[in-house]
Amino acid sequence: MSVDTASAPSAPPDEAVTRVGKRNWKTPITLGVLGLFALIVFGFLAPPGEESTFRITRATDFVQIEPISVSSQVAGIALGVLCLVLAAYSFVRIRAWQPVPLWVPLTFGLAFVFAFLTWTVAGTSIPLTNLLQGAIALAVPLVFGAMCGLLGERSGVINIAIEGQLLAGAFLSGVVASLAGSPWFGLIAAPIAGMLVAWLLAVFTVKYFVNQIIVGVVLNVLVIGVTNFLYSQVLVPNREQWNAPGRFSDIPIPGLSKIPIIGPVLFNQNIIVYVMYATVAVLTIALFRSRWGLRTRAVGEHPQAADTAGIRVNSVRFRNVVLAGALSGFGGAFYTIGSTGAFGREMTAGQGFIALAVMILGRWHPIGALFAALLFGFVLNLQSVLGLAGAAPFSSQLMLMAPYLVTIIAVAGFAGRVRAPAAEGIPYIKS
Amino acid sequence: MSDERSGTGTTPEPATDQLGREGIGRRFIRELQGGDWLVTVLAVVLALAIAGVLIIVSDPRVQEPAGYFFSRPGDTLSAAWNSVSDAYAALFSGSIIDFSEYSVGRALRPFANTLERATPLIAAGLAFAVAFRAGLFNIGVEGQIMLGATFAAFVGFTFDLPVVLHVTVAVIAGLIGGALWAGIPGVLKATTGAHEVIVTIMLNNVARLLLLYLLTKEAFQRAGRQDPISPFVGENATLGQLFSGSRLHVGLLVALVATFVVAWLLNRSTFGFQIRAVGLNPSAATTAGMSVGRTYVFAFLLAGALAGLAGASEALGTFHFLEPGISGGLGFDAITVALLGRSQPWGVVAAAVLFGALRAGGGRMQAATGTPVDIVLVVQALIVLFIVAPALVRAIFRLKEPKTGPVAVATAGSEA
Numbered sequence: 001m002s003v004d005t006a007s008a009p010s011a012p013p014d015e016a017v018t019r020v021g022k023r024n025w026k027t028p029i030t031l032g033v034l035g036l037f038a039l040i041v042f043g044f045l046a047p048p049g050e051e052s053t054f055r056i057t058r059a060t061d062f063v064q065i066e067p068i069s070v071s072s073q074v075a076g077i078a079l080g081v082l083c084l085v086l087a088a089y090s091f092v093r094i095r096a097w098q099p100v101p102l103w104v105p106l107t108f109g110l111a112f113v114f115a116f117l118t119w120t121v122a123g124t125s126i127p128l129t130n131l132l133q134g135a136i137a138l139a140v141p142l143v144f145g146a147m148c149g150l151l152g153e154r155s156g157v158i159n160i161a162i163e164g165q166l167l168a169g170a171f172l173s174g175v176v177a178s179l180a181g182s183p184w185f186g187l188i189a190a191p192i193a194g195m196l197v198a199w200l201l202a203v204f205t206v207k208y209f210v211n212q213i214i215v216g217v218v219l220n221v222l223v224i225g226v227t228n229f230l231y232s233q234v235l236v237p238n239r240e241q242w243n244a245p246g247r248f249s250d251i252p253i254p255g256l257s258k259i260p261i262i263g264p265v266l267f268n269q270n271i272i273v274y275v276m277y278a279t280v281a282v283l284t285i286a287l288f289r290s291r292w293g294l295r296t297r298a299v300g301e302h303p304q305a306a307d308t309a310g311i312r313v314n315s316v317r318f319r320n321v322v323l324a325g326a327l328s329g330f331g332g333a334f335y336t337i338g339s340t341g342a343f344g345r346e347m348t349a350g351q352g353f354i355a356l357a358v359m360i361l362g363r364w365h366p367i368g369a370l371f372a373a374l375l376f377g378f379v380l381n382l383q384s385v386l387g388l389a390g391a392a393p394f395s396s397q398l399m400l401m402a403p404y405l406v407t408i409i410a411v412a413g414f415a416g417r418v419r420a421p422a423a424e425g426i427p428y429i430k431s
Numbered sequence: 432m433s434d435e436r437s438g439t440g441t442t443p444e445p446a447t448d449q450l451g452r453e454g455i456g457r458r459f460i461r462e463l464q465g466g467d468w469l470v471t472v473l474a475v476v477l478a479l480a481i482a483g484v485l486i487i488v489s490d491p492r493v494q495e496p497a498g499y500f501f502s503r504p505g506d507t508l509s510a511a512w513n514s515v516s517d518a519y520a521a522l523f524s525g526s527i528i529d530f531s532e533y534s535v536g537r538a539l540r541p542f543a544n545t546l547e548r549a550t551p552l553i554a555a556g557l558a559f560a561v562a563f564r565a566g567l568f569n570i571g572v573e574g575q576i577m578l579g580a581t582f583a584a585f586v587g588f589t590f591d592l593p594v595v596l597h598v599t600v601a602v603i604a605g606l607i608g609g610a611l612w613a614g615i616p617g618v619l620k621a622t623t624g625a626h627e628v629i630v631t632i633m634l635n636n637v638a639r640l641l642l643l644y645l646l647t648k649e650a651f652q653r654a655g656r657q658d659p660i661s662p663f664v665g666e667n668a669t670l671g672q673l674f675s676g677s678r679l680h681v682g683l684l685v686a687l688v689a690t691f692v693v694a695w696l697l698n699r700s701t702f703g704f705q706i707r708a709v710g711l712n713p714s715a716a717t718t719a720g721m722s723v724g725r726t727y728v729f730a731f732l733l734a735g736a737l738a739g740l741a742g743a744s745e746a747l748g749t750f751h752f753l754e755p756g757i758s759g760g761l762g763f764d765a766i767t768v769a770l771l772g773r774s775q776p777w778g779v780v781a782a783a784v785l786f787g788a789l790r791a792g793g794g795r796m797q798a799a800t801g802t803p804v805d806i807v808l809v810v811q812a813l814i815v816l817f818i819v820a821p822a823l824v825r826a827i828f829r830l831k832e833p834k835t836g837p838v839a840v841a842t843a844g845s846e847a
Binding site: 158160204208210211213214215217218219220221222224225226228229230231232233234237350353354356357360395397398400401404405407408411412413420 | 485489490491568570619623624625626628629630632633634635636637640641643644647763766767770802803805806807808809810811812813815816819820822823
């Protein structure tokens with residue numbers, strides 16, 4: 001079959017506006033309830049007369065900007081009203097049978113988070129730049145993990161083994177960088193480790209049709225077992241030789257890194273973060289604008305049709321799963337040579353599963369996943385920053401629950417239509 | 432009748448096509464069911480062999496003679512043999528029988544420890560298996576165990592009730608705790624179609640944080656302690672010891688009773704029939720007039736109660752208090768246990784005893800030979816990997832295909 005037949009008639013079903021069936025009111029309702037909550041709790045119930053201060057620049061910055069102080073109550077009310085306006089807009093869109101554009105929940109999330117923030121820091125101040133810079137750092141492995149997950153699921157393979165791939169990447173990058181004496185070698189080794197795990201996943205699920213979730217869970221156990229074993233047996237006794245990889249230092253981009261807020265946050269990070277930007281951009285274009293992307297999505301949505309058009313379904317899946325493994329393996333390098341500079345037992349700490357949540361919150365779209373990952377990173381970092389400032393209004397554990405609860409709300413469909421690729425999880429068996 | 436769902440999709444695969452040929456998926460599934468005990472044994476042997484290689488290459492006692500391998504290869508080989516045989520001998524004597532002890536009671540103490548480790552695995556394994564039979568992936572066993580343990584321990588250390596009654600109430604509280612937590616994904620799946628894998632994974636994290644949060648509260652804090660640890664449960668609320676010198680407790684008997692009940696429910700009751708029917712083919716079950724959603728909810732409630740039992744068993748029988756690591760990954764071991772037991776109630780018991788032995792013996796192995804206990808995880812994962820792909824084991828050992836499945840999945844897979 002020629003290429004033309006493959007790329008012809010597969011308009012993304014996402015955007016199709018149909019008047020069949022019922023309108024889904026979950027988005028406006030959820031946004032409305034949350035907006036009302038923000039207006040009342042963060043606005044009207046905020047302590048009157050207190051000020052929330054955001055420190056923008058640090059002492060070392062080129063341009064100094066005065067810290068911004070706002071009245072906590074006024075800001076809370078304003079942001080709460082903004083949330084309600086967005087909820088109303090989504091209501092109008094739904095009533096007119098039109099989809100709610102992605103920027104609405106994104107802006108809503110931003111406004112909600114800032115309302116929460118002004119409420120939290122009422123009476124004290126918070127370093128905004130540090131907060132955001134840390135959020136990006138914490139989001140890096142989540143972004144790579146989510147890219148891995150969505151590449152697999154877009155082609156029809158559920159990848160529960162992201163956790164194992166991140167951990168394998170972290171382990172091998174740490175060990176190779178230690179032995180070779182340069183973190184750059186670790187950066188080469190990390191994707192290979194992820195690909196090895198992904199290769200196992202692909203062999204069992206795509207070739208042998210074993211259930212994808214089972215294999216994913218078992219591979220996680222396997223990688224945790226192997227890395228823990230080698231860590232205790234080899235890395236701990238010979239620390240200098242095996243587990244001293246060093247780490248990348250931040251590379252400020254000349255010029256751009258001097259911009260207040262944005263500069264230090266976006267353009268003064270290490271190489272892995274810059275690769276992350278590139279990965280998200282490339283994957284977005286490749287998935288939605290290239291022949292490969294069209295085939296990938298076809299295989300994930302309707303493998304029979306793709307097969308009819310001459311696409312070899314299982315070899316596309318196999319290649320994509322292994323490629324995805326390279327991505328999350330690379331992300332795993334962030335744990336060792338990207339941040340802490342040494343490998344630790346189970347140091348991914350379940351973040352591979354959070355990456356799955358990130359992927360779903362981002363609606364299986366690289367850009368969406370990027371923002372969802374930033375949300376998770378932000379909450380994680382907020383918790384530690386507030387903990388340091390002693391300003392946490394309530395228990396850090398409860399605050400850390402928020403992203404998980406948001407994910408549950410999202411998958412339950414309360415926050416808009418979240419639809420997985422149609423054929424994910426189903427082995428394609430040619431008959 | 433176990434691993435029917437090789438594909439988890441919502442669209443059921445047709446069993447046969449128009450020409451009456453059997454689909455490869457079906458064939459594979461039948462092979463899973465027909466997977467005989469030989470495959471299981473070989474999977475265990477293969478897993479131990481691969482783990483053995485890992486032990487050898489990482490052992491410094493082997494690495495040293497390996498440096499002059501080509502001048503005296505015998506040194507390396509004997510060192511390798513010693514490395515593995517010492518480790519596995521310690522694994523055995525730490526889990527089954529310790530021949531170095533003189534009295535029978537003391538010699539069998541390792542086996543009692545094995546059963547003690549198997550106890551929560553039985554209940555937790557059933558928690559995964561029951562949901563799996565309904566076609567659900569209960570990845571949330573870990574969180575359900577935590578909630579069960581929290582409820583059970585709370586009743587245990589807060590109230591003061593008479594003998595028997597106290598422990599009964601505490602265990603029931605554990606069942607309720609687990610069931611409530613598992614009810615969330617059940618209800619969400621039934622009403623909104625939210626995928627249970629994602630919801631349960633998220634709820635595991637929420638449960639972990641909830642437990643940490645509760646342990647900072649006064650009602651859960653042990654007097655005079657700053658770290659997150661609860662008071663000891665009352666004497667009357669503990670599950671009694673069964674075997675002196677070991678931590679084996681009455682929880683084992685409760686878990687076995689639970690196995691009886693689950694086996695009866697699944698194989699003999701209407702409820703169990705519905706679970707199996709929905710698990711095999713939700714569309715057909717709907718056509719037959721069953722409520723798929725309600726079955727999902729009940730399956731999750733039952734699964735959660737079983738996980739809660741595992742939590743109660745740990746809190747009241749093994750730990751006697753509550754701490755953040757009360758579950759310690761049991762919920763994930765439970766998945767491998769249930770898969771190895773092919774989701775059959777008594778198969779789960781057998782698998783739990785095997786993995787309990789690996790756990791109990793692993794501790795002894797680490798103490799005696801310095802081989803990290805983590806190798807047990809590797810063995811566990813490899814066993815299950817081989818079990819779910821029996822074609823792989825058959826190919827490695829050049830076994831004949833079972834008569835029921837004439838075409839090997841390995842060859843069928845490559846043509847697709």
